[in-house]
Amino acid sequence: MQRRRRFKQTVPLEERLAEEAQRLRDKAKSLPPGPQREDALRRARQAETGSHMSEWLRTPGLQPPE
Numbered sequence: 001m002q003r004r005r006r007f008k009q010t011v012p013l014e015e016r017l018a019e020e021a022q023r024l025r026d027k028a029k030s031l032p033p034g035p036q037r038e039d040a041l042r043r044a045r046q047a048e049t050g051s052h053m054s055e056w057l058r059t060p061g062l063q064p065p066e
Contacts, residue, residue, distance in 0.1 A: 017051035020044075 009016075024044035031037040 013054050014051045017047045017054070021047035021051070 021044040024040045024047065028037050028040040028044065031040065
């Protein structure tokens, strides 16, 4: 039976998602208009949304998003 490798994350999820979103937006700037650029922008929006949702879930006394 193989043992699963454990890896402790040193950077919070919100930061990693924000960095990924910024990296994807920078990549999209260098791409010509088309499906690849739209895909990069869509994934950047998804990463930002995930970051905001994670922050929202961690707050005490959950409030609905605005």
